[in-house]
Amino acid sequence: MTIQADEARPQAADVTVVPLSATMGGERQGLAERITLGLFIALPFAALVAAVPVAWGWGLSWLDLALATAMYFLTCHGITIGYHRYFTHGSFKPNRGLKAALAIAGSMAVEGPLVRWVADHRKHHRFSDKEGDPHSPWRYGESVPALLKGLWWAHMGWLFDEEQTSQVKYAPDLVNDPVIRRISRLFWLWTTLSLALPPLVGGLVTLSWHGALTAFFWGSLVRVALLHHVTWSINSICHAVGERPFKSRDRSGNVWWLAVLSCGESWHNLHHADPTSARHGVLRGQVDSSARLIRWFELAGWARDVRWPSTQRIAARRAG
Template sequence: MDDVACQLFSENNPTDGPRKKVIDSPYLNKFQRIHFILFDVAPAIGAVATVVVSLTYKVTSLDLVLFAVMWLFSGLGISVGYHRLFTHRTFQASPTVRALLGIFGSMAGQGGVISWTAMHRRHHECGDQEGDLHSPNLSGPGWKGWIKGFVHAHFTWMYAHSYPNVSHYAPDLLKDRVIVWVNRRYYTWIVLGLLIPTVIGGLYSQTWMGALTGFLWGGAMRMFVVEQGIFSLNSLCHLIGKRRFKTHDQSTNIAWLSPFIFGESWHHNHHAFPGSASFGLAWYRIDPGYWFICLLSVLGQAWDIKIPTREQIQRRELPKAQASTRP
């Protein structure tokens, strides 16, 4: 969809006029609705089907291994690749690692890497203000507004939304041959991510049921679980949790979520220091995404890892009396 969007931007931006940051296009909205049904609604239906099948057929150790491995790969692809590397450039990596992280992130079904980057950079620019595509804090006061905002931020915003100009928000990725190559094959990587566990399950068990449960656990359920974790950053991590820094948005930290979403739920820390590869900002905070970057560094596949100094962190901290917990 990035190629289509770039064409629309060029058609709507005369060379002598200002560049648009976003475009509202019924044509793009059609693609967004299709994507929403295929890769947001369908995985939820698949997760329900997985539970139903599991009540009839025994869940095997292979099913769980396929789920865990595919969850790990696609989750790290989003957290380390899409988010920390491509969007915020918090470290540098070899072309091979960049390609693999882009491919694994694509398998999560959350959009092509260039689109995802553009949308997330706009989220940081607008942070809980008009123009933030998935803020939960723009739906009115009280519990009614809270619930409406949660549903919007966690799920329904993806149905149709303004499309950020990728040439404005992600010009660096448009110049990266590796990422452009990965991005153009986005749907191929999604299909591959569903096909791999299906084939492994079928070959290992030598049954069609093994192929089905491999697809359900390693494909549908895995995609659903990864999505709920990342979507919680848009919803929960802007509604409940703790704040320790002064930021222009309403982001929060939710410590207990961090083991399940690769350290991403140190979301307020991240908004305070978006250029930091470490979201936990301390060795004792669980941040698997950062640990993986450190492993890549040991293997010589990552370098120039950016982390704020203790003094920089202390300068941004609110006085204890002003630190808060939401709601």
């Protein structure tokens, strides 16, 4: 199947490939990694479920809320601007410092090593909602039971699939970049930093273990769980429901109520109609904080060659 120019970064034919892996453990996901992955999903989610009764008790303060909010949007934009719009689709060209910062901020979202994430997403675009898509909700068919099963698969079930996307095939440019390869392999370090920062700040500000504990609960566990499920909702919900004002080869839709928490990613129909666009929310009233930050990076001289969609380009992709 031929990949369109707007849908992915260079494939193996365009880049000299060396037999390296940017993920510790190589291309295949082992039992220990699957167990670890399960814990990272289950424990933060359990914390999120427990959040409401805890909030009415003794464990929530303005400091906890501020830390959770700041860490959420820092790491969310690391995913949306870094992992997605830059590393996967090349929507702009950052300077060296911004490139490394985006790689680390995205890694702190605890959604997996950078190169593996990019490889999975490029494969998703190649086969979007067709056989070969790693996480299509239409995997099992279109009946209600099949769709419910597919939504579970697209949301988080696919993460446990032993069949891993080839990083050499789908992300050779990143595998061959020594700095990015090293950042990707140090995923464990950025995960530790991400989880440790809130309790460190909370403990120092309050000078108490209690402050460190509540900051860890809200700023680490609850924040990670919420961001995970918002991100996974782009794979599941945004490929099952939503408005489709633009022409695309799949069932990607715009889901407005996820726009703020997803930092603009839930304007998903335009993204699949024009994958390299730096802005996803292109219509009036569509909030896209990731595009706003990219614009600020451009004004500061930190980013160049930004692929802003022109009026003509948007009109050409309108459905009907």
